[in-house]
Amino acid sequence: MSGLRSFVARRLILGAVQTAAVVLLVFALTEALPGDAAVALAGDQPDPARVAAIREAMHLDRPAHERLADWAAGLLHGDLGTSLASGRPVVRYLADGFGPTLLLAALTVALLVPAGFGLGVLAARREGGPVDRLISSVTLAVYAVPEFALGVLLVTVFALRLGWLPPTAVGYGTDLPGHPAVLVLPVLVLLARPVCSLVRLVRAGMIDALASPYVAQARRYGVSGARVRYTHALPGALAPAVQQLARTVDWLLCGVIVVEALYVIPGLGTVLLNAVAERDVPVVQGLAVVFGVLTVVLTLAADLVAHRLAPRAGVAA
Amino acid sequence: MRKPHTGGVRKAAPGRFVLGAAVIAVPLLLALLGPLCAGEPGPRTVSFTRGDGHWLGTDFVGRDVWQQVLHGGRPVVVTALAATALAYLVALPVGLAAALTHRRWLEELLMRPLDVLLAVPSLLLILLAATVFAPGATGLALLVALVNVPDAARLVRAAGTEAAARPAVEALRMQGETWWRIGVGYVGRSMLRTLAADAGTRLTGVLYLVATAAFLGVGVAPDAADWAVMVDRNRTGLFVQPWAVVVPALLIVALTTGTNLLFDAALAGGRGRGPARPATTGAVRTAPAASEVRT
Numbered sequence: 001m002s003g004l005r006s007f008v009a010r011r012l013i014l015g016a017v018q019t020a021a022v023v024l025l026v027f028a029l030t031e032a033l034p035g036d037a038a039v040a041l042a043g044d045q046p047d048p049a050r051v052a053a054i055r056e057a058m059h060l061d062r063p064a065h066e067r068l069a070d071w072a073a074g075l076l077h078g079d080l081g082t083s084l085a086s087g088r089p090v091v092r093y094l095a096d097g098f099g100p101t102l103l104l105a106a107l108t109v110a111l112l113v114p115a116g117f118g119l120g121v122l123a124a125r126r127e128g129g130p131v132d133r134l135i136s137s138v139t140l141a142v143y144a145v146p147e148f149a150l151g152v153l154l155v156t157v158f159a160l161r162l163g164w165l166p167p168t169a170v171g172y173g174t175d176l177p178g179h180p181a182v183l184v185l186p187v188l189v190l191l192a193r194p195v196c197s198l199v200r201l202v203r204a205g206m207i208d209a210l211a212s213p214y215v216a217q218a219r220r221y222g223v224s225g226a227r228v229r230y231t232h233a234l235p236g237a238l239a240p241a242v243q244q245l246a247r248t249v250d251w252l253l254c255g256v257i258v259v260e261a262l263y264v265i266p267g268l269g270t271v272l273l274n275a276v277a278e279r280d281v282p283v284v285q286g287l288a289v290v291f292g293v294l295t296v297v298l299t300l301a302a303d304l305v306a307h308r309l310a311p312r313a314g315v316a317a
Numbered sequence: 318m319r320k321p322h323t324g325g326v327r328k329a330a331p332g333r334f335v336l337g338a339a340v341i342a343v344p345l346l347l348a349l350l351g352p353l354c355a356g357e358p359g360p361r362t363v364s365f366t367r368g369d370g371h372w373l374g375t376d377f378v379g380r381d382v383w384q385q386v387l388h389g390g391r392p393v394v395v396t397a398l399a400a401t402a403l404a405y406l407v408a409l410p411v412g413l414a415a416a417l418t419h420r421r422w423l424e425e426l427l428m429r430p431l432d433v434l435l436a437v438p439s440l441l442l443i444l445l446a447a448t449v450f451a452p453g454a455t456g457l458a459l460l461v462a463l464v465n466v467p468d469a470a471r472l473v474r475a476a477g478t479e480a481a482a483r484p485a486v487e488a489l490r491m492q493g494e495t496w497w498r499i500g501v502g503y504v505g506r507s508m509l510r511t512l513a514a515d516a517g518t519r520l521t522g523v524l525y526l527v528a529t530a531a532f533l534g535v536g537v538a539p540d541a542a543d544w545a546v547m548v549d550r551n552r553t554g555l556f557v558q559p560w561a562v563v564v565p566a567l568l569i570v571a572l573t574t575g576t577n578l579l580f581d582a583a584l585a586g587g588r589g590r591g592p593a594r595p596a597t598t599g600a601v602r603t604a605p606a607a608s609e610v611r612t
Binding site for chain 1: 434438440441444528529532545559562
C-alpha cells in the first residue's frame, strides 16, 4: 500500500500548500492596494478622521510583511482581527452568520446525495427511454442556469402567483428551523445545479458499469437486479461522482452567497456581501480565509475518498 | 506532413440542435441587435408603473423596461465572450508549453501555481478583488478569465500531452521539424476537438459567473442596463411590476440554457472530453523508442 500512502502524503502536502496560498492570496488581494490604502478604503468622500482611523486600525504605517506575519499568527490562534466598520471582532460576525448558512448547506447536501444518486440510477435503468430523455434534458438545461435567475423566477411563481411560500426570509430573523416554509425555495435553488451535474455523472457511470463484463457475470449467476445495481454496479460509478461532489463545494459556496442575498437570509454570505459593500477589509479577509480553507479541506477529503474508491482514477496531486 | 487524426465526426441529432438554437436565438438576437433598434431613451417617469405607453412598464428609476432589455444583453454576452477568449489566450500557451517541454522543472513551474489557484472558490476571488477596487466591465472580464485559467490550462496540457506522445510527433522531431510546426501544426490541431468541447462548457460557466457577479454588483454601475443588474435592482418592485424582473431573468435563463444545449448537441458525436486526465504528471509521456518510428 505504499502507493496509497505516497498519494495521501502528496495530496496532504498539496492541501497544506493550497491553504497557505489561500491565506497569502487573500492578504495580497486585499492589502496590496495601489496608492494610499486608507484613502481607498474610506470610500468616495474620504473623511480625514476616518482615514486616520483606518490607518491606525490596519497598522498601515508598518511594512506589509510584518502585517502579514501578524495577521497569519493571529489566524493560527483563531484571532481574525476586528471590523473596521463596527470595531467588533470578526469572529463575532462569523458566529452570527454561521447558523443559517450551516443549516442551508446541511439541508442541501442531505437532499443532494439521495436525489442525485436516485435520479441518476433511475435514468441509467431506463437508458434511451422517455424517463431517461426527460431527466437528461432537464438536467442539461438547468445545469447552466445562474441561481439568481432561477430563484427570482421561482419566487414569482410560488410566492407571487400561487402564494404558497413566503418570498423572502425577511421578518423571520435567524429562527429559520421554526419556519420550514421559508427554506423551501432557497434549498431548491441551491440544489438545482449540483443535482444536475451529479445526476449526469451517476447516469454515465451506471450505464458504463451495467454494460461491463463483471455485471454481466453477476447476472449470469442469477444475482437479482436490485442487488446487481446497488452492490455491484453503483460502487464502480461512485468515484467520479464523489469527485464531482467535491467540486460542488465551490458551487455551493457561490450559491449560498447568491441565495442568501436573494432571500435575505442573515448567513455568512450576507455578512460577506455587506462587508464587501462597506469595504470592511478585516471581515472580508476573515470570511475569505474561512471559506477558502473550508473548500481546500473538503476538496482534499473528497479526493481521498475518490482515490480509495478507485485507486486507478488519478487525482492530480 | 500528414493531417492529424482527429476521429470521425458523427452528425448530431438535428432535433436537439434545433432546440438549442431556438432557445438561444431570442436572447442572442436581443443582445446583438437590441442596442441598434432601441432608439433614444424616453423621459423618466414614475418608478414601477405598468401600461401608459410602456410595453413592459417602468423600472426602479422610472425608465422604460423594454428599452433596458434591448440594451442589457450586450454587456453580459460581450463580457463572457471576452473572458473566455482571454482565459484561452493564457491557458493555451501555458498548457502547450507544459505538454511539450521535456524539462520536468519547467512543467512543474508552469502547472503547480495553477493547481494552487484552483483551490480558491471563483466567486470569492471576484468578491475579494471587488472589496478593494471597483472593477469595470474590463476588470470583471479579466477576473473571470483569471478564475478560468487554471482549469483550462490543465485541460490543454492533458490533451497536449496525449497528442505529444504519439509516434507521429517523434517522427516529426526526427525529421527536424521546428517546434512551431510540431507544437501548433500537429499537437495543436489534434487538440481542437477537445478544446471545442471544453470551450462550450467553459462559456456556459463564464456566462454563469459574469451574470452572477453583475447580480451582486461587481463590475457594473448600480443603474447599468444589464439583464443581471435589472433582476437585482428591480426586485424591490417585484410585487408591483414583475415584468422588470421576470423578462431579464427569463432571458438569462434562455441564454445560459441555450448555450449549454447547443454545444451539447453540436458535440454529441465524439463525446468524452478527449483524453482522460492523466494520472500523474509525466506518467503519460512514454514516447516510443526511436527505432519503432519509421520516417
